[in-house]
Amino acid sequence: MAKRYYYVYRDDDDNADLEGFDIPINEGDARRISRLVNMYEENILSMLDEEYQRKTKWSDKLADRMASFGGSWTFIIIFAAMLVSWMVWNAIPSTRRFHFDPPPFILLNLCLSFLAAFQAPIIMMSQNRQAARDKHEAIIDFAINYKAEQEIDDMQSHLHRIEGKLLQLEHPIENTKRENT
Known part of the structure; x- marks a missing residue:
């Protein structure tokens, strides 16, 4: 979770103005x-995490x-190393006696097909749950x-009401000033 800090604008007297307000x-x-x-x-995020758990x-x-x-660099690196090792082991002529999957690597293709067949639904299940969690968080954000x-x-209506009252007070003061001059 990334922390957000709400900074304020500072003037020379080390006073500050809240961003967006004076x-x-x-x-x-x-x-x-x-x-x-x-x-x-943090409280909202911890409650969401607890509910998810x-x-x-x-x-x-x-x-x-x-x-x-399955979506990490660790997996990609390990998987690439295993594929290269498999192909090298089964393609080098000096290890011909120990070849268990000679080129065109039919057993390797079968293993890759099985991996894809099981990995795709698992990733989709995880993505569906994450989408549902994101939707829940979006609803909370909206609320x-x-x-x-x-x-x-509500604050704007109070400010407009106060402004109206100030204008009502200002008119008699201006009239009094004009009468005195």
């Missing part, structure tokens, strides 16, 4: 906000581990974003 905050508050946001994200069967976990190994949007709309 709210002055000090260094301690900026660190506190960043820490709270990171803690909130609780709901996933051992066979699904095994398939996930197999798929992660959080929707709630944040509602909060922002």
Whole structure:
């Protein structure tokens, strides 16, 4: 999990403005906000991981581990070394007596076909589970974003109401200034 830090813009007096807002905050508050946001994200991610671990069967976990190994550089390197060794062993004339799969490597082709036949469904099962997990996380992200949007709309309506009241107070003050001049 990559940590995100919410930095603030600093001025010469070591004060700061929260990104996206013109709210002055000090260094301690900026660190506190960043820490709270990171803690909130970690809590959500840990709850999602716990739920995934609780709901996933051992066979699904095994398939996930197999798929992660089957899609790694370690697997590719080991598999390439085994293929090269197989072909070299069965193609070198000096080992002719020990050849178990002479060229055109029919046994090797059979083994590769079996590997592909079993590896593809396992990887697809793992991808389907990951897609379902991503969809679940996207729904949670949407809910959080929707709630944040509602909060922002609520704050904007309060700001517009306050602005309206300030304008109502400003008109009598301007009228009083004009009368005095």
